[in-house]
Amino acid sequence: MQFSERRKRVGSRPQAELYGQPLQFYGQPPLENISLTEFETFAVDRLKLLKTVENVGVSYLKGSPQYVKKLVAESKNLNFPYRLESGLSEPDKRRKDHISHFILRLAYCQTEDLRRWFIQQEVDLFRYRFNDLSPKQKLEFLHRNNLQYDTIGIEEKKALKDKLLNSSPGVSGITVEDQDFYKVPFQDALDLVRTRKVYLKAGYVYIPHQEIVTIVLNDFRTRLSKALALTARSLPAVHSDERLQPLLNHLSHAYVGQDYSIQKNVGKISLEQIDSLSGKSYPLCMRHLHQALRENHHLRHGGRMQYGLFLKGIGLSLEQALQFWRSEFIRGKVDADKFDKAYAYSIRHMFGKEGKRTDYTPYNCMKVILSNPPSQGDYHGCPFRHSDPELLKQKLQFYKVSPSGINQILELVKGMHYQLACQKYFELTHNIEDTTFSLNHPNQYFLESQKVFGGGRDLKREMDATQKAKENSVVKASNVKQDSWSNVI
Numbered sequence: 001m002q003f004s005e006r007r008k009r010v011g012s013r014p015q016a017e018l019y020g021q022p023l024q025f026y027g028q029p030p031l032e033n034i035s036l037t038e039f040e041t042f043a044v045d046r047l048k049l050l051k052t053v054e055n056v057g058v059s060y061l062k063g064s065p066q067y068v069k070k071l072v073a074e075s076k077n078l079n080f081p082y083r084l085e086s087g088l089s090e091p092d093k094r095r096k097d098h099i100s101h102f103i104l105r106l107a108y109c110q111t112e113d114l115r116r117w118f119i120q121q122e123v124d125l126f127r128y129r130f131n132d133l134s135p136k137q138k139l140e141f142l143h144r145n146n147l148q149y150d151t152i153g154i155e156e157k158k159a160l161k162d163k164l165l166n167s168s169p170g171v172s173g174i175t176v177e178d179q180d181f182y183k184v185p186f187q188d189a190l191d192l193v194r195t196r197k198v199y200l201k202a203g204y205v206y207i208p209h210q211e212i213v214t215i216v217l218n219d220f221r222t223r224l225s226k227a228l229a230l231t232a233r234s235l236p237a238v239h240s241d242e243r244l245q246p247l248l249n250h251l252s253h254a255y256v257g258q259d260y261s262i263q264k265n266v267g268k269i270s271l272e273q274i275d276s277l278s279g280k281s282y283p284l285c286m287r288h289l290h291q292a293l294r295e296n297h298h299l300r301h302g303g304r305m306q307y308g309l310f311l312k313g314i315g316l317s318l319e320q321a322l323q324f325w326r327s328e329f330i331r332g333k334v335d336a337d338k339f340d341k342a343y344a345y346s347i348r349h350m351f352g353k354e355g356k357r358t359d360y361t362p363y364n365c366m367k368v369i370l371s372n373p374p375s376q377g378d379y380h381g382c383p384f385r386h387s388d389p390e391l392l393k394q395k396l397q398f399y400k401v402s403p404s405g406i407n408q409i410l411e412l413v414k415g416m417h418y419q420l421a422c423q424k425y426f427e428l429t430h431n432i433e434d435t436t437f438s439l440n441h442p443n444q445y446f447l448e449s450q451k452v453f454g455g456g457r458d459l460k461r462e463m464d465a466t467q468k469a470k471e472n473s474v475v476k477a478s479n480v481k482q483d484s485w486s487n488v489i
Helices: 038-061 065-075 090-108 113-133 135-144 154-159 161-169 190-194 209-233 235-239 242-253 273-279 285-294 301-314 320-327 336-342 343-349 367-371 390-396 405-416 418-430 442-452 457-477 484-488
Strands: 181-185 199-201 206-209
Touching: 038 065, 038 090, 038 113, 038 242, 038 418, 065 301, 090 113, 090 209, 090 242, 113 209, 113 285, 113 390, 135 209, 135 242, 154 161, 161 199, 161 206, 181 336, 190 206, 190 209, 199 442, 206 209, 209 235, 235 242, 273 285, 273 320, 285 301, 285 442, 301 320, 301 343, 301 442, 320 442, 336 343, 367 418, 418 442
Parallel strands: none
Antiparallel strands: 181 206, 199 206
């Protein structure tokens, strides 16, 4: 696949020069041919890194030692060069970094929300990489990108020592002589001037080395924002390629976590456990659906699909699912005959036993958040995304989340960090300080919750207790019909 048809007309730097530096502004698009497999692999790997950057950035102060430590620890498990060092193997890593950035530009330029998310994560990743450079590499980067900012000399630094000391927070008399200060036109550092973090003299500001990243990030953000706007104009031409359009649409809503379509726990969950599990191990979206089903004895199609596939993913068999839905619906306005005619087919279809026999996958968080928003009378969707903040607050209070915890969740919701709000809900309801995973799937939430409560052993104990109770009941009342257990669900 060729990235540009203007290859001969674009003056580009040789690849050795382009990938010879540890950091770039992504000003020059890649012009080589790559396979569709490499196209998708590069993009998904970078997307995983950006998701990690987002999760760590909400939990820690960006740039702090704790933030850097956590980001490094999380990124080491990814198949992507999160830091671009010097070395013989670096050109291949930088090629992957370069190409994947431009692929995600195509995927994330389509809407304002996607552009905003992409810019923020790329800026945060750039900040980490820039701060990881040595002072010499930083200066080389500035000059290479026409940011002609030079460090001041020793004599000028001594002459301005008191001024620099008084105007630069975090700089002491001891460190003034030991660190670099950049002399920058004040119009390039308006944010620092506004917050009075720098010394201003004769149209120039003197910026300590730890603050120069602010200037560079503003420049990078501006360039990337303009580039995404230009890319968006080219989308009609890109979408005319039937190979690319589905790939790009998938990437913008992609789920990059574990596949929960394969049932590993079939038969390990009994119907009698569902109420108990919903209260302690369900994510809020599924807890909301379960409660609505119990209260109304019915769910519309969107709710049945979202909740039904979740139940399938945690281990309900087709027979259990049919029994579960039938027993609940016949408590409402649907009799058994109508259920078999109008609803049983869709449940079997969900398990790949009807129609095209597609084995449907449980919905991931991105699908729940971005597709098929609920309307009046619906209960599906993501409560953090689709609920009114006041109603969400009441729901959290009902589930006994602490006032301070509710405020933390609402702040994340306000910042449109819906998955992180769900992760915070997990931490608060499981009394955990800091989760060791990034939440991307309702079934992942369930499995992580079960690990906290004892995992498979906990499920087995509950099942054993249920089985013993059932056996005792049969002994005491031998005339009880075989399907009587469906009446106590």
